[in-house]
Amino acid sequence: MTHNEIEQALRMARAYAAEKLPWFAPALYAARLVITDALPFPAGIDEKMRVYFNPQWVAQLRQQTNEQKTIAQLAWIWVHEICHRLREHGERAREKQTEHLLWNIAADLEINDAEWQGLERPSRALLPQLFYLPCGKLAEFYYHELAKLPNFIESLILPVWDEGSGVHGQRREWELPDDEPQAPPLTELEQEVMRRAVAEAIVRHKDRGVIPAGWSRWAEEVLQPKVDWKKLLKRKVRGAITIGIGQRIDYSLARPHRRAETYEPVLPPSLQGDFVPRVVCVVDTSGSIGERELAQALAEVRQVLETLRTPVVVLPCDAVPYEPVKVLTASQLLRLHLRGGGGTDMVAGIEAALRLKPTPDAVIVLTDGYTPFPNQRYQVPVIFGIFAPNGSSAAPKPPMPPWRESDVVVIPLTNP
Amino acid sequence: MAIMPKGGKELLIALQTPSPKGHMGIPALLWGNPGEGKSSFVESLHRDGFPIVTLIASIHDPTDFSGLPVHRDGKVRFAPPEWAFAFDETGQGVLFLDELTTAPPSVQAALLRVILERKVGFRDLPKGVRVVAAANPPDIVSGGWELSPPLRNRFVHIRWELSDTSYLQALQDGFARPELPAIDPILHQEAKSYWKMMVAAFLKLNPNLARTSASDEEHAFASPRTWDYAIALMASCDLLGEAPKPGKQGSEAFLNLVEGCIGHGAAVAFAKFLSSLRLPDPDEVLDGKAQATVSKLRDDELYVLFSAMAAALVRRQQQDGFVDAMLIFLDLAEQVCRDGKVDTIFVTMRQVAQGQLLSHAVAEAQRNGRLKEMQEALKRTFERTPLQEFVATLA
Numbered sequence: 001m002t003h004n005e006i007e008q009a010l011r012m013a014r015a016y017a018a019e020k021l022p023w024f025a026p027a028l029y030a031a032r033l034v035i036t037d038a039l040p041f042p043a044g045i046d047e048k049m050r051v052y053f054n055p056q057w058v059a060q061l062r063q064q065t066n067e068q069k070t071i072a073q074l075a076w077i078w079v080h081e082i083c084h085r086l087r088e089h090g091e092r093a094r095e096k097q098t099e100h101l102l103w104n105i106a107a108d109l110e111i112n113d114a115e116w117q118g119l120e121r122p123s124r125a126l127l128p129q130l131f132y133l134p135c136g137k138l139a140e141f142y143y144h145e146l147a148k149l150p151n152f153i154e155s156l157i158l159p160v161w162d163e164g165s166g167v168h169g170q171r172r173e174w175e176l177p178d179d180e181p182q183a184p185p186l187t188e189l190e191q192e193v194m195r196r197a198v199a200e201a202i203v204r205h206k207d208r209g210v211i212p213a214g215w216s217r218w219a220e221e222v223l224q225p226k227v228d229w230k231k232l233l234k235r236k237v238r239g240a241i242t243i244g245i246g247q248r249i250d251y252s253l254a255r256p257h258r259r260a261e262t263y264e265p266v267l268p269p270s271l272q273g274d275f276v277p278r279v280v281c282v283v284d285t286s287g288s289i290g291e292r293e294l295a296q297a298l299a300e301v302r303q304v305l306e307t308l309r310t311p312v313v314v315l316p317c318d319a320v321p322y323e324p325v326k327v328l329t330a331s332q333l334l335r336l337h338l339r340g341g342g343g344t345d346m347v348a349g350i351e352a353a354l355r356l357k358p359t360p361d362a363v364i365v366l367t368d369g370y371t372p373f374p375n376q377r378y379q380v381p382v383i384f385g386i387f388a389p390n391g392s393s394a395a396p397k398p399p400m401p402p403w404r405e406s407d408v409v410v411i412p413l414t415n416p
Numbered sequence: 417m418a419i420m421p422k423g424g425k426e427l428l429i430a431l432q433t434p435s436p437k438g439h440m441g442i443p444a445l446l447w448g449n450p451g452e453g454k455s456s457f458v459e460s461l462h463r464d465g466f467p468i469v470t471l472i473a474s475i476h477d478p479t480d481f482s483g484l485p486v487h488r489d490g491k492v493r494f495a496p497p498e499w500a501f502a503f504d505e506t507g508q509g510v511l512f513l514d515e516l517t518t519a520p521p522s523v524q525a526a527l528l529r530v531i532l533e534r535k536v537g538f539r540d541l542p543k544g545v546r547v548v549a550a551a552n553p554p555d556i557v558s559g560g561w562e563l564s565p566p567l568r569n570r571f572v573h574i575r576w577e578l579s580d581t582s583y584l585q586a587l588q589d590g591f592a593r594p595e596l597p598a599i600d601p602i603l604h605q606e607a608k609s610y611w612k613m614m615v616a617a618f619l620k621l622n623p624n625l626a627r628t629s630a631s632d633e634e635h636a637f638a639s640p641r642t643w644d645y646a647i648a649l650m651a652s653c654d655l656l657g658e659a660p661k662p663g664k665q666g667s668e669a670f671l672n673l674v675e676g677c678i679g680h681g682a683a684v685a686f687a688k689f690l691s692s693l694r695l696p697d698p699d700e701v702l703d704g705k706a707q708a709t710v711s712k713l714r715d716d717e718l719y720v721l722f723s724a725m726a727a728a729l730v731r732r733q734q735q736d737g738f739v740d741a742m743l744i745f746l747d748l749a750e751q752v753c754r755d756g757k758v759d760t761i762f763v764t765m766r767q768v769a770q771g772q773l774l775s776h777a778v779a780e781a782q783r784n785g786r787l788k789e790m791q792e793a794l795k796r797t798f799e800r801t802p803l804q805e806f807v808a809t810l811a
Binding site: 007008011012014015016018019022025026029030031032067068071170171178184185187188189190192193194196231235258259262263265266268271 | 802
């Protein structure tokens, strides 16, 4: 096949994919096609949305099978490559600091199990079943599972494709430089615009029963990104303690300013007061809550408060409040044994927290929501952290009003 | 090729952009992990007559930025510290505030005035002094403080990153010594009016994006101030050939700077708006009022333009001028096919061929005595281009 024939075949495959799976069209056409011998594998993609194909492999494929099948397989590869970018595999790999080949396999498993009508999955495409793993999981899950297997990569019979920075975030030699005028890069922001266009198209096609569940979920997440509960909690606590500290500090001449000497004979006042934030965590220890669930939630809350440099007082509570424990470090938290196991009444816990001396700046209530809620607001900000095992948001929330949606932070717990 | 860390180009542009308030440079805040050369990059801008003064914000007292009170002649004056005089001779340079996130909130509050009002005590910084700050994300350094929203709103936020490959290459070839680009202030003023218009048009469509919530964004968020910053920076990019213009794609630096001013949420919507401007209005093209230079459009743009034109044609079937519109459409389709980009319009052309549109076009043309012209156009587009082969193979 000549270069032109190869390009035509690849373009035909793209048109075919766009016709069969019209919701992917914005991504398929946003991709820049690069045909290069330098690529040691059949296909790859970089972080700038340039899709690379090895011409020899395309020619070989064409020789082995008829034109229709070649197009259907190339179309599958097109979709496979752009899916890596749609799902931000490169960014996710960097965040996780993964080993690139293993991540490449995990990322393939995430996208390969979708059945696309009319497209032909190449026989060597990796599927979760091959490793006795469930379908429909995220690459992070597959990565974690595969990493447990000893010498996993070495044990594979077929060579693993290294599909480039678009998949694992590490630049390869065959990738074009960023400023290549023939195939200009697609910036991160433009890729975000592209992702939304695909997500909107998926939502439009959803009712026709052609979109796999995993992709519907993906589209919803792209269009309505979940608020990061850790950031939300941090913001709320920070707001509360700034106000709290602000109320107890002021300029005073009781102690000299630390640079008073320089200012001689002016005597400047210095800021005095208690700068230590006071946060109380009322923890639901009733029978309905598992110990592991609780430990996980506490550990994550502690992590959130770490950057605020806040010591935390933990106040266990089921139907009655128990003795509060002061926690300074994260490791202390893990060794903590909390009393409880009976019925639930968080109101008692909150009121016990407010009676503590000194009065807290903020009270965080960690509960599964199956509790009476106070039907009045307090002077001190109260933040409800409600566990949602496995991402469900069905847990009961405090009555609104008097409480507001912004008083509640839903804490998703994975695999409790 | 010279090695430049990610964010370097953006910083150089920000330094040379005349600010909306009349002095030089949009205050820039570099976000990056420790050890990636933020400080050494800024310090390498040092030249004769262009001093760089570095202050580690975290080891200073608020009074170092607001001025030290001194008693003289029965009055208390706020005496500026020595570094505030460093620019007196040159009238220009860079004030570099390192380690901003490890500075306690009281110091950050004192810095607000230096950064925005450019005053140290009651002394003005010369107009040619640019303010640059650097910070580590608070969650990676111990003892980090979060920046307050008012402070965040006074910067263009630039992500700083030194990739492994560029570091390796720099070990061999060394880093490029950064050169400040030249931006003519008068041309800049002119370029600004174009971008003001763009932002006004965008905000008319999306009035809720004039301000975005500080708490929804990690660094930058939109406010009238940061939109002003964005306009000034976009104008600079324009003069340096980095901005998207009709028929031209913008560079990554352009979008990074916009995002660094107004935040991610608003920037995504604005980028979408700018890219839609590259496309001509399908109705105007079909009326022959606007020229579509299809050879300059990107693949995804061709796809969008042609599906929009096909939809417009369906709508216009009963209207006057349908035959002319159809001929324009076929002519453009033929050009795309000859450019070897059949795949971008294939889906649309196939729908056109399968629907009533073509037969209706032939019938209309016959009624107007233009049958031959229409048949000729159809033949040219559908039979004498690679489109035919596509249809045959993919049928």
